[in-house]
Amino acid sequence: MCSSTNFALLLYILFIVRTNADVIEILAKIFLEPNDVVVVILSQKEGYHAAHADYMRRQIYEQASALEKESPKVVLSHELDIKGSWTITPLLIYLSDKFPNTKWFFFCLENTMIQLAKLLNVLGKFDASQNIWIGHALYDHEPTIIHHFAKNIKKFKYPLMATGFGMTFNLVNSLSQQSYESWKTDFSIDASYEFAEFVLKSTNVKLMHIPKICIVSGPDCATYPRFFHPCSSSISLKNVYFAVKTCAKYHVNRIPVIKNLWAKHAINIGYFSDKADKNLREAYIVPNTTEGHCAKTYGILQRASNMMERYKYDWLVIGDDDTIFSVVRLLRLLTCYNPTHSIAIGERYGFRMWNSHHGYQYLTGGAGIVLSAPLVHNMIKTGVCNCPSATTPDDMYLFGVCLSRLGVEPVHSSMFHQARPADYATAYLASQEPISFHRFWMVDPEAIYDEWFAETDSILPKQPLKHTEL
Known part of the structure; x- marks a missing residue:
């Protein structure tokens, strides 16, 4: 009527x-x-x-x-x-x-x-x-x-x-x-x-x-x-390896912060730097440059591939020393993906997408990148991911060009964030459950973690400091 x-x-x-x-x-x-x-x-x-x-x-x-x-x-x-x-x-x-x-x-x-x-x-x-x-x-x-x-x-x-x-x-x-x-x-x-x-x-x-x-x-x-819902019960932390990219100049003012925040929940975690010192004695040494960081990240992939093969880890999570994660939300997200497949998950950017021949999409590094074990092994063993130079942009090359050569299309998740909460519209963040934020510039990282992640992650126990040896 x-x-x-x-x-x-x-x-x-x-x-x-x-x-x-x-x-x-x-x-x-x-x-x-x-x-x-x-x-x-x-x-x-x-x-x-x-x-x-x-x-x-x-x-x-x-x-x-x-x-x-x-x-x-x-x-x-x-x-x-x-x-x-x-x-x-x-x-x-x-x-x-x-x-x-x-x-x-x-x-x-x-x-x-x-x-x-x-x-x-x-x-x-x-x-x-x-x-x-x-x-x-x-x-x-x-x-x-x-x-x-x-x-x-x-x-x-x-x-x-x-x-x-x-x-x-x-x-x-x-x-x-x-x-x-x-x-x-x-x-x-x-x-x-x-x-x-x-x-x-x-x-x-x-x-x-x-x-x-x-x-x-x-x-x-x-x-x-529709808010994200896990596909099953959360996967075990024992199946995930976290790799943190850092360098000596940030050992004092960044590493203690993340150790006190999300990293305290990680069972398997490694810090990859240009050197070990009194402030980070457990650092794994990888090549370091002031820009690009391709050799550094490739070195992380090499080390992580060996660890994942030895300890049977399913997932590798790579983050910067100023990337903040919710470990619980990350584990929930991974319940929806098969770790036996070649999978790369993060926040998608594009480079010259209008160019049908040379444009490509890639996962931006600061937001955090998740790779399945088979993909990590393949990136190292095939040789197609060898860096053109030590200073080549690591995320654009390794998680863009290289993935394309391997026939792997990166998976975009809007829950990963390359920037700070203040860099996003309020309604945008209200429509999701963030997994990560990036950059300590002009912000209090502890306040960000407390506001966005601490309550969710509180169900996890604090893990004792552990250094995984090869």
């Missing part, structure tokens, strides 16, 4: 419009059918993530069936094999060509929960013939490194990807016809922010904030992010 508002609207239409053809045309603009929408899930190929994306697709189909309507078309980006699809822009030409008769595209992640009827109601309030962009708007409180220290804070809005965002076909089509030349950047760091810059500069369209595209679940929410 129609609501009184809708009934009044119908009477008004019938009063002012004289022909049946005109009535049909106007009603078609007002009422949105599920098959007027294409849902684009920015998915990943790895089994756990692909399964979640497929489950989400089936949930959308089931909701449409319950409404007795033809389902929206659902696109899983990993099935398209379009390079750099996670940055969104490379998808636009394909989408506008493939779905010329749609009205809306809704972009989201595999952990976005969609209430189809409510989403249709939200989208249906707008004129789909216009250039419209809606979502849950984020903004920066201050210039931040992850957004290239841009000064357009507060006024510049970008979408929270975990809640999804909607774009009319007209807008997507208009964007697909833009020249990308002037927006080719070397580094892709935050896809939603960089995409918002592209939209604004190309079409002058700003993101419209919609409260019903929610951060947390609520009765009126059209979408909201």
Whole structure:
């Protein structure tokens, strides 16, 4: 039965419009059918993530069936094999060509929960013939490194990807016809922010904030992010080896901090430095440089590979001496991956993703990187990961170029963070359970750990200092 508002609207239409053809045309603009929408899930190929994306697709189909309507078309980006699809822009030409008769595209992640009827109601309030962009708007409180220290804070809005965002076909089509030349950047760091810059500069369209595209679940929410749930009981700490990259100048002011925070819970941990001294007698010696650090990290992989083979560790976690982890959340995350496969997990960045031949994605080192034992062994034994020079950027080469050569696609998790909590929008962090933060610059690392991780990690006992020998 129609609501009184809708009934009044119908009477008004019938009063002012004289022909049946005109009535049909106007009603078609007002009422949105599920098959007027294409849902684009920015998915990943790895089994756990692909399964979640497929489950989400089936949930959308089931909701449409319950409404007795033809389902929206659902696109899983990993099935398209379009390079750099996670940055969104490379998808636009394909989408506008493939779905010329749609009205809306809704972009989201595999952990976005969609209430189809409510989403249709939200989208249906707008004129789909216009250039419209809606979502849950984020903004920066201050210039931040992850957004290239841009000064357009507060006024510049970008979408929270975990809640999804909607774009009319007209807008997507208009964007697909833009020249990308002037927006080719070397580094892709935050896809939603960089995409918002592209939209604004190309079409002058700003993101419209919609409260019903929610951060947390609520009765009126059209979408909201699903928080991470472990796939089984937490794996044992005995199966994980932590490697901390450091150097002598940080032995005094960094190593004691992390030993007092997350490292006190790690059973198997090693500190890799340029030398051992009275402040870190247990350091493993690896080559050290003032930049790049490829030889240093490769040395860690060599040492860790031997340890993992001898002690049967499943996972290697590499972090900087100013990286802070929640050990419990990390263990919970790893329950969803098979350690017998070649897997690399962390925060994904991109280098020249617009270049189809030489661009690549990689895992950024400061956020922490997790590698399965088979992958560690393979990186060392095959020889394809030998550093071009000692100062080659370690994360870009070892966890980007090298992984590509091995046929391993890195797994992105938004729970890893290359920067400090202050460098992220409040709503962004509220939509997840962080695993890591990076950098001690202008922050109190103990306060960060206490606020974000201490309560979660409190279920773990403090481990006695242990030095694993080969």
